[in-house]
Amino acid sequence: MPRTLLVADDALIIRQIIKDMATSAGWTVVGEAGNGQEAIDQYRQLRPDAVTLDLVMPEHDGLYALHGIMEFDPQAKVLLVSALEQRGVLKNAFKAGAADFVSKPFDKQSLQATLEQLLPEASR
Amino acid sequence: MTDFHHDHDPAFGVLHELFASATHDASAAMCRWTNGLITVTLDQVREIALEKVGAELDIGDELLTMVVLTLNGEVGGNLILLFDEVNGRQLAASLLGCEPGTEPEWSELEKSALTETGNILGCAYVNALTRLIGTDLMPSAPYFIQDYGASVVQQAVMTQALTSDRLLLCQIGFRREAQQLDWHVVFVPTQGMQEAMQQSLHAAL
Amino acid sequence: MTTSATGNPAMEILVGMGQIAVGQAPQRMRAILGSCIGLALYHLGRKTGVIAHIVLPESAGRDGTPGKFADTAVPHMLELLRKQGLPIHGLTAKLAGGANMFNTSGPLQIGDANAEAVATALKKACIRVAGQDVGGTRGRRVDFDCASGEMIVQCAGQPARTL
Numbered sequence: 229m230p231r232t233l234l235v236a237d238d239a240l241i242i243r244q245i246i247k248d249m250a251t252s253a254g255w256t257v258v259g260e261a262g263n264g265q266e267a268i269d270q271y272r273q274l275r276p277d278a279v280t281l282d283l284v285m286p287e288h289d290g291l292y293a294l295h296g297i298m299e300f301d302p303q304a305k306v307l308l309v310s311a312l313e314q315r316g317v318l319k320n321a322f323k324a325g326a327a328d329f330v331s332k333p334f335d336k337q338s339l340q341a342t343l344e345q346l347l348p349e350a351s352r
Numbered sequence: 353m354t355d356f357h358h359d360h361d362p363a364f365g366v367l368h369e370l371f372a373s374a375t376h377d378a379s380a381a382m383c384r385w386t387n388g389l390i391t392v393t394l395d396q397v398r399e400i401a402l403e404k405v406g407a408e409l410d411i412g413d414e415l416l417t418m419v420v421l422t423l424n425g426e427v428g429g430n431l432i433l434l435f436d437e438v439n440g441r442q443l444a445a446s447l448l449g450c451e452p453g454t455e456p457e458w459s460e461l462e463k464s465a466l467t468e469t470g471n472i473l474g475c476a477y478v479n480a481l482t483r484l485i486g487t488d489l490m491p492s493a494p495y496f497i498q499d500y501g502a503s504v505v506q507q508a509v510m511t512q513a514l515t516s517d518r519l520l521l522c523q524i525g526f527r528r529e530a531q532q533l534d535w536h537v538v539f540v541p542t543q544g545m546q547e548a549m550q551q552s553l554h555a556a557l
Numbered sequence: 558m559t560t561s562a563t564g565n566p567a568m569e570i571l572v573g574m575g576q577i578a579v580g581q582a583p584q585r586m587r588a589i590l591g592s593c594i595g596l597a598l599y600h601l602g603r604k605t606g607v608i609a610h611i612v613l614p615e616s617a618g619r620d621g622t623p624g625k626f627a628d629t630a631v632p633h634m635l636e637l638l639r640k641q642g643l644p645i646h647g648l649t650a651k652l653a654g655g656a657n658m659f660n661t662s663g664p665l666q667i668g669d670a671n672a673e674a675v676a677t678a679l680k681k682a683c684i685r686v687a688g689q690d691v692g693g694t695r696g697r698r699v700d701f702d703c704a705s706g707e708m709i710v711q712c713a714g715q716p717a718r719t720l
Contacts, residue, residue, distance in 0.1 A: 238493055239464050239467060239468040239471065240460055240461055240464035241447065241448070241461060241464040241465045241468050242464075242468055244461070284471065284475065284490075284491055284492075284493050284494075285493055286492075286493040286495075289493075310475070311381070311471055311472045311474075311475030311476065311479075312475045312478065312479065312490075312491070313475070313479045314478075314479060314482050314488050314489075316488040317488060317490075332385075332471075332472055332475075333381060333384045333385035333472055335384075
């Protein structure tokens with residue numbers, strides 16, 4: 229059974245890159261979100277196995293989404309993917325339940341490997 | 353009123369040093385984003401008289417393609433990435449791995465490519481400045497705008513213009529290998545940001 | 558990157574932020590506006606105008622050139638015209654700009670505040686507004702023709718409008 233992924237980023241190009249990478253690695257991308265509220269709504273509806281989540285997004289940001297997702301599902305596997313790399317912000321994010329972090333611009337293989345660690349194929 | 357040169361002003365030198373350090377990090381990010389093609393250098397940090405902003409930045413009176421990223425708050429500023437139509441489309445095309453678009457309206461993917469470039473560059477600066485001044489800075493989501501460059505820069509300098517007729521601007525240039533590109537970044541720090549940077553250096557000494 | 562409206566730079570005056578410039582036919586004056594207001598006071602008979610590129614609504618004791626603030630720009634413009642021997646009666650005003658460029662909320666809704674402050678200053682000076690194009694979220698390029706008194710407003714992505 230393929231692992232399912234929700235991709236949350238306000239940048240269409242990033243969503244495209246992550247989707248292409250994840251699909252070629254055997255994931256099924258079940259949804260996309262362009263802001264924090266959409267990410268929460270999509271998560272609730274789709275219950276994906278994992279989420280990639282940008283931090284800087286319009287309207288509601290990634291931290292808002294993270295809190296919303298973790299409140300709904302404390303077991304959610306959320307991988308932060310962001311160009312913003314600040315100790316204070318990341319500390320709060322990990323405290324809120326984020327599983328890991330990949331900085332942008334990312335190497336596709338690194339992102340794939342990190343996603344793999346988050347939810348190994350063998351575990352499904 | 354003319355440009356103000358502060359070659360011998362230690363405070364000005366501090367700002368230049370800090371921005372140069374931040375630019376180094378931004379260049380590394382830009383290089384990774386463009387698969388090694390593009391690097392960024394700090395062209396100059398200078399004060400410009402308010403009435404000369406448009407002329408001195410050489411942004412003319414034509415429409416430009418821009419990405420704006422705002423750091424809200426007293427310790428903040430605006431970062432504007434400026435391209436003319438041709439250069440903007442070329443960058444988008446190289447990021448998307450396709451030929452430059454020719455339709456009058458940019459596609460959502462093209463806009464997204466440029467906007468994300470602004471995000472990566474802007475956040476690289478934000479990350480570096482956060483480390484340097486020890487304060488978390490939260491940028492806005494970047495946004496894509498096609499308008500008169502001088503109009504956009506006017507809005508960006510407004511917080512400085514509230515208190516001064518001399519505006520501090522950082523001008524950043526782009527290079528593809530040895531060739532200078534006709535893209536520009538202007539970073540306009542608020543007074544609060546300038547003071548935070550001065551204080552951080554004094555604390556470090 | 559700069560275009561010439563007439564092809565003759567000597568006939569064109571670019572009015573930068575906070576500046577005030579006086580022009581006579583056949584000169585044209587240009588300003589690029591975001592949240593700033595481009596205000597032209599014009600005497601049709603004498604084909605003489607003065608244009609200010611106003612940045613902020615009120616001086617409130619701040620330093621700055623007279624053209625920077627709406628409350629100092631209008632009196633200073635009138636003074637310049639007086640020195641040219643032009644009476645206040647017979648003057649008309651045209652203005653453009655005052656956009657909210659980044660579509661933000663909060664204290665920096667300067668565009669709206671500028672437009673309001675200019676309107677107040679003109680009312681105080683009893684000067685009739687013959688045309689205006691203010692507000693919105695887009696920048697404007699304005700060209701004021703001292704020969705005709707027309708203000709041509711080019712807003713990004715829209716047809717030019719003549720005030």
